[in-house]
Amino acid sequence: MKKLAIGLYAALTVALMVWGFYQAIYVAPDEQTMHEVQRIFYYHVPSAMVAFLFFAISLAGSIGYLACRRNRAEWAQISDAWALAGAEVGVVFCTVVLITGPIWGRRAWGIWWTWDARLTTTLVLWLIYVSYLLLRRFAAGPQVQTLAAVLGIFGALDVPIVYMSNRWWRTQHPAPVFGGGEDSGIKDPAMLHAFAWNVIAWLAWGILILTLRYRVERQHQKFAAQEAQDALEA
Amino acid sequence: MTSALWTHLVKDLRIEWRSLDAIISMLFFSGLVVVLFSIAFDPRGAFSQQIAGGVLCVATMFASVSALNQAWAREIRHQVLDAQRMAPAPGAELFLAKVLANFLFVSIVQVILAPFFFIFYNLHILGQAWLLALVLPLGTWALVANGIFFAALSIRSRNRELLLSLILFPIFIPALLAMVQATTAILTGENDPTLWIKMLLGYDIIFTTASWLLFDVVFHAE
Numbered sequence: 001m002k003k004l005a006i007g008l009y010a011a012l013t014v015a016l017m018v019w020g021f022y023q024a025i026y027v028a029p030d031e032q033t034m035h036e037v038q039r040i041f042y043y044h045v046p047s048a049m050v051a052f053l054f055f056a057i058s059l060a061g062s063i064g065y066l067a068c069r070r071n072r073a074e075w076a077q078i079s080d081a082w083a084l085a086g087a088e089v090g091v092v093f094c095t096v097v098l099i100t101g102p103i104w105g106r107r108a109w110g111i112w113w114t115w116d117a118r119l120t121t122t123l124v125l126w127l128i129y130v131s132y133l134l135l136r137r138f139a140a141g142p143q144v145q146t147l148a149a150v151l152g153i154f155g156a157l158d159v160p161i162v163y164m165s166n167r168w169w170r171t172q173h174p175a176p177v178f179g180g181g182e183d184s185g186i187k188d189p190a191m192l193h194a195f196a197w198n199v200i201a202w203l204a205w206g207i208l209i210l211t212l213r214y215r216v217e218r219q220h221q222k223f224a225a226q227e228a229q230d231a232l233e234a
Numbered sequence: 235m236t237s238a239l240w241t242h243l244v245k246d247l248r249i250e251w252r253s254l255d256a257i258i259s260m261l262f263f264s265g266l267v268v269v270l271f272s273i274a275f276d277p278r279g280a281f282s283q284q285i286a287g288g289v290l291c292v293a294t295m296f297a298s299v300s301a302l303n304q305a306w307a308r309e310i311r312h313q314v315l316d317a318q319r320m321a322p323a324p325g326a327e328l329f330l331a332k333v334l335a336n337f338l339f340v341s342i343v344q345v346i347l348a349p350f351f352f353i354f355y356n357l358h359i360l361g362q363a364w365l366l367a368l369v370l371p372l373g374t375w376a377l378v379a380n381g382i383f384f385a386a387l388s389i390r391s392r393n394r395e396l397l398l399s400l401i402l403f404p405i406f407i408p409a410l411l412a413m414v415q416a417t418t419a420i421l422t423g424e425n426d427p428t429l430w431i432k433m434l435l436g437y438d439i440i441f442t443t444a445s446w447l448l449f450d451v452v453f454h455a456e
Contacts, residue, residue: 066451124407127407134400134401135400135401138394138397139397140392143455147387151384151401154444155404155405157441157444158405161436161440165411165433168429168430
């Protein structure tokens with residue numbers, strides 16, 4: 001039953017992504033100054049949104065693990081699986097953001113990269129979560145979950161500071177699409193339409209991968225627990 | 235100051251006083267970094283004023299990693315670390331004692347290194363020199379407090395020495411930026427370092443509090 005639900009959801013996701021691709025490439029109007037390269041925005045921004053959402057899930061999982069690890073072992077394991085899945089899939093989406101950004105920047109700004117507030121924050125965020133994954137790889141034994149949860153919280157603590165420090169330093173990235181100033185945001189309804197479809201499609205895709213990764217990690221935990229139990233009884 | 239903290243602090247200072255391992259290795263290493271940077275970038279005139287702050291901070295950062303690793307690694311011998319874990323004294327005091335001791339070591343290295351630094355880079359301070367006495371300790375504290383915490387976190391992992399740098403450096407980035415910006419502002423006298431000093435102070439408070447609160451979790455992780 002569960003497998004059928006995931007299969008149906010996967011089919012829906014693929015359909016959404018095809019529709020999103022069609023919207024972004026064929027339906028959305030050409031941008032006045034940047035022309036075709038602006039279409040990368042339909043992939044860049046949704047990926048960034050999904051990455052930030054998943055890092056937030058990872059943080060929630062880390063906090064949940066630390067809160068539950070003493071008295072509710074099952075919940076703690078579930079939280080830890082979410083923390084790991086969120087960080088891993090988040091890093092993948094963040095990588096997409098960091099690749100698509102410079103491709104756009106080369107055309108729009110004439111440079112691949114600049115040390116602006118949002119670019120630097122995203123890069124540092126990526127570095128922090130890669131170090132999180134490295135910790136999970138290098139640290140062995142049962143304490144790795146606790147250590148990773150602590151690092152997850154430290155990493156999240158660092159992000160607003162990095163952002164503020166870079167804002168004081170220098171900023172070049174365009175104003176936020178939502179919640180920016182008067183001139184920011186998408187004006188053309190057709191563009192907004194295509195953008196919304198792509199956000200939905202990429203979010204659906206991200207959740208699919210996240211759920212699969214979560215299930216794999218849960219299986220992994222169950223095997224590890226079974227092995228420990230067998231070793232104890234042998 | 236409680237007795238547990240004092241005992242740990244005195245013990246660490248005594249070990250260091252007898253061996254001078256951390257200070258000598260840090261001093262030589264940071265000296266090497268300064269020399270290597272001056273060969274790589276050929277600092278002369280105004281350019282040396284611009285990069286000197288960055289070189290000093292990065293040299294301190296690289297050098298301190300060796301001492302930070304040693305801080306916990308020397309406790310592994312004879313199962314001292316396990317004994318400390320079982321001791322009824324709160325782990326936070328052990329943490330603070332380690333931070334204070336290593337803060338002192340890194341500061342000593344900076345004080346000895348500073349004259350050579352000024353000679354090699356032909357520096358003259360155009361801003362308010364006394365502010366350096368605020369910026370460098372604040373930056374060093376950020377480095378050492380985080381470093382001791384993450385060293386404790388990575389002590390029981392495979393290739394822990396590498397792991398410490400991999401975890402510490404990304405988290406330390408905003409503090410490094412603030413430290414470099416403030417030092418450069420003081421050296422060149424072109425802009426006001428106040429904002430960056432405030433930021434360093436904020437970073438120190440936030441991360442020292444977080445480490446203090448979470449240290450027991452990391453120390454007793456099993």
